[in-house]
Amino acid sequence: MTTDLLYSMATSVIFLSSTGVVLSVILIFAEKKILNYGPCKISINEGEREYTVQGGSSLLSSLSENEIFIPSACGGRGSCAYCKVKVLEGGGMIGPVEEPFLSPEERKDNIRLSCQVKVRNDLKIEIPKELFSVKRFSGVVEAKEQLTYDIVHLKIKLLEPKEISFVSGQYMQLESEEYKGKEAVIRAYSIASTPSQTDRVDLMVRLVPNGICTTWVFEHLKARQKICLSGPYGEFKLSDTQAPIIGIAGGSGMAPIWSIVNYMIENGIEREMTYFFGALTQRDLFLVDELEEVAKKHPWFNFVPALSNEPEDSGWAGETGLITDVVAKHFPDTSQHEAYLCGSPGMINACLNVLTKGGMPEENIFYDKFA
Ligand SMILES: Cc1cc2nc3c(=O)[nH]c(=O)nc-3n(C[C@H](O)[C@H](O)[C@H](O)COP(=O)(O)OP(=O)(O)OC[C@H]3O[C@@H](n4cnc5c(N)ncnc54)[C@H](O)[C@@H]3O)c2cc1C
Ligand code: FES
Missing domain, CATH: 3.10.20.30 (Beta-grasp domain)
Incomplete structure (x- = not known):
C-alpha cells in the first residue's frame, strides 16, 4: 500500500470520526437547549x-x-x-x-x-x-467499622426524617458524592439493623475494585460525615409460613440475613434456621463469634461457616468446599424448606440450581442479587 493511499485512508477516518463527534454534540445540544418540551x-x-x-x-x-x-x-x-x-x-x-x-x-x-x-x-x-412511603433521608455516619479487609459496617443515625419504618431484608439506596473526577452515584445496600431500631440504619459495604460508590465509602467517607440515602425498598423479607429456613449468604450478603436473624430473636420467632456463610478463607469471615453465640442460645438456629479456598494446613476445622456442595451435603432433600439467599448473581444462580435439585419449589426461594 502506498504512503499516499494510507494517508488518504487515515484522513477519511479522522474526518468521519470528527463529523460523528460534531453531530453527537449538536444532537445533545439540540436535545437540551432547542427542544423545549415545556x-x-x-x-x-x-x-x-x-x-x-x-x-x-x-x-x-x-x-x-x-x-x-x-x-x-x-x-x-x-x-x-x-x-x-x-x-x-x-x-x-x-x-x-x-x-x-x-x-x-x-x-x-x-x-x-x-x-x-x-x-x-x-x-x-x-x-x-x-x-409512596419511600423517603429520602439525611443521616450521619456514627461509626465506620472494618469487618474484614474489604467489608465495612456503616452505622448511620438518621437526622431528617429522624425515623424509618422497614421490614428486615429490605434495602436503602446510598448517594455517594463526587470525588477525583468520579460522578455522584446511587447504589443499593441492604439494611443490617433491625426494624425496632427506628432511628438508624446499618449497612455492610464490600469494596468492589474500581467501584465508584464503594471506593467513595472506603476512601472518602468518614465517621461523623453527613450523607443522604433513600428507602426502604425491596420485597426480600421473611415469609409468614412456618417452613424451616436455609439461609445462604457470603460477604456483605450477610447484611439482610443478620437483620432477619436479629428480628427473629427480638420477636421470639423460633422457626428452624440454618445459615450457611460462604467465604474464601478465614480472613473473609466476620461476626462469627456473634453468630456462634446466637446458635448457642437459640436451639432453632444453626450456623455453618464454609471456606472454599482455605489452605489445607491452616488448622480450620469447619466445613470446606463450595457453598453449594456444603448445602447439598447438609440438605440433600430441600423440599420442605424455604431459602433466603443474598450475594452475587453467580452465587445465587448456583444455589438456585442446587436447592431446586433437592426438591425445593422455586416459589419457596427468596433472594436479592447484589448486581
Ligand atoms: C438489592 C441490592 C442490594 C445490595 N446490597 C448490598 C449490600 O448490602 N452490600 C454490598 O456491598 N453491596 C450490595 N449491593 C451491590 C451494590 O449496590 C453495588 O452494586 C456495589 O457496591 C458496587 O457499587 P460501585 O459503585 O462501587 O461499583 P460500580 O462502579 O457500579 O461497578 C464497578 C465495576 O464492578 C462491577 N460490579 C458492580 N457490582 C459488583 C459486585 N457486587 N461484585 C463484583 N463486581 C461488581 C461492575 O460491573 C463494574 O464493572 C446490592 C445490590 C442490590 C441490587
Ligand atoms: S435504574 Fe433503571 S435499570 Fe437501573
Whole structure:
C-alpha cells in the first residue's frame, strides 16, 4: 500500500470520526437547549397523585424530584431493571436499552424502565402503593467499622426524617458524592439493623475494585460525615409460613440475613434456621463469634461457616468446599424448606440450581442479587 493511499485512508477516518463527534454534540445540544418540551403532567395511579414537571428528564428523575422514589439500584444506568413502572400513556417507543429487560408479558402490560423513559409529554403511570412511603433521608455516619479487609459496617443515625419504618431484608439506596473526577452515584445496600431500631440504619459495604460508590465509602467517607440515602425498598423479607429456613449468604450478603436473624430473636420467632456463610478463607469471615453465640442460645438456629479456598494446613476445622456442595451435603432433600439467599448473581444462580435439585419449589426461594 502506498504512503499516499494510507494517508488518504487515515484522513477519511479522522474526518468521519470528527463529523460523528460534531453531530453527537449538536444532537445533545439540540436535545437540551432547542427542544423545549415545556411543562408535562405526570398522573400516578389514576390521578391519586399528579405532578407538573419540566419535560426533558427521565421519568425516574422527574419522579424523584417530586419525592416519589422508584427503586434504581444501578442509579439509572439501565442495567438493574429495578425501576420498572407501568406507563399507560405518553411513554413513547421502547428503547434499545430496555428491550432485553422486558418480557413479552411485561410489554403487553405496558411495563417500562422508568430511567429510560424520557418525559416529553403528559404521562399516565401506575406504581405500587408502597412506593409512596419511600423517603429520602439525611443521616450521619456514627461509626465506620472494618469487618474484614474489604467489608465495612456503616452505622448511620438518621437526622431528617429522624425515623424509618422497614421490614428486615429490605434495602436503602446510598448517594455517594463526587470525588477525583468520579460522578455522584446511587447504589443499593441492604439494611443490617433491625426494624425496632427506628432511628438508624446499618449497612455492610464490600469494596468492589474500581467501584465508584464503594471506593467513595472506603476512601472518602468518614465517621461523623453527613450523607443522604433513600428507602426502604425491596420485597426480600421473611415469609409468614412456618417452613424451616436455609439461609445462604457470603460477604456483605450477610447484611439482610443478620437483620432477619436479629428480628427473629427480638420477636421470639423460633422457626428452624440454618445459615450457611460462604467465604474464601478465614480472613473473609466476620461476626462469627456473634453468630456462634446466637446458635448457642437459640436451639432453632444453626450456623455453618464454609471456606472454599482455605489452605489445607491452616488448622480450620469447619466445613470446606463450595457453598453449594456444603448445602447439598447438609440438605440433600430441600423440599420442605424455604431459602433466603443474598450475594452475587453467580452465587445465587448456583444455589438456585442446587436447592431446586433437592426438591425445593422455586416459589419457596427468596433472594436479592447484589448486581
Ligand atoms: C438489592 C441490592 C442490594 C445490595 N446490597 C448490598 C449490600 O448490602 N452490600 C454490598 O456491598 N453491596 C450490595 N449491593 C451491590 C451494590 O449496590 C453495588 O452494586 C456495589 O457496591 C458496587 O457499587 P460501585 O459503585 O462501587 O461499583 P460500580 O462502579 O457500579 O461497578 C464497578 C465495576 O464492578 C462491577 N460490579 C458492580 N457490582 C459488583 C459486585 N457486587 N461484585 C463484583 N463486581 C461488581 C461492575 O460491573 C463494574 O464493572 C446490592 C445490590 C442490590 C441490587
Ligand atoms: S435504574 Fe437501573 S435499570 Fe433503571
